[in-house]
Amino acid sequence: MTRLFAWSRKFLLLMMSGFAFRAVTTDAALINGRNYVPLTSWAYENGFMCYQSQGGDRVVATNRTTRLAFAADARDAGINGVEVALCYPPANVKGTLLISQLDLDATVRPLVFPQKFPAKRITTICLDPGHGGKDTGNHVGWHYEKVYTLALAATVRDELKSAGFNVIMTRTKDASVGLADRPALANRLGADLFVSLHFNATPTGKNEVEGPQTYCITPVGASSTDAQGEGSNYGPTPANRVEQRSLLLAYDVQRSLVRTLGAEDRGVRRARFAVLRDATMPAILVEGGYMTHPIEGRKIFSDAYRRQMAQAIVTGILAYQKYTAPAVRPSPPATLHSAP
């Protein structure tokens, strides 16, 4: 009797391991040489309730505090209501939605289960107003990007100073500063965060595009959301050493921008921009909106809207502090001072 029981148990275990093995081999897949796993399996293993649409094109995973939304062939995932670019779009394979292991490791997990970092508290922030001097950046008529990035940076600087931070600026006037010199300054002066500020534009005739987006460094081995000028170098950059922190900072700033401004969410994105890849501290590049959009453009050119945007960026930075040592000052940003 006992022997029979032992044998059945062995058989049961064998059956179970057989099923488990079969689940892995039929559901996980290699797509273009990358490991993909079923989203629902990952979600269940991590304590989420999970719904997959019939046909497998969509997966929504929820727990008490988090809602994740994925769609087949869509580069963006919804993470608690913020669009976040994945490195590779999820794939529907025979009715099961699969996600790349790289995205689980480098995008989803760091945002959903954020680590606290034993870094020293944030005291110094480097602001980088995009362009300057001969490099005007985008322009719409006589409105030059370099003018508005500097104006925004000055307002963010005043707001950060009121919140108790030291602020370094890569430029304080209309001057040319090399791309590599910008993160180099932040590195040399020991900044704890690097925030580059820009405004977007679309080619003529596509002025319906609007909304802010926030970039952080692309994970090693992945292609960027914006692969411009990147070449084929997918290798590690100095910025990859702190890429999870940069992602968290980008997420908090993007969420704050979209909520505060009521703007369209163009998402957290990835790029190996020259100003991001050499920064040794968490670094982001904010595209505050589209100068080419008839309504958003007019707002960007107004002091009042840029003040709101500055406040949103600072609120995002303050939110990010929860992952590091105690906040410099836990209160929300003080009243805005106008830029000098």
Ligand SMILES: [Zn+2]
């Ligand atoms: Zn720019």
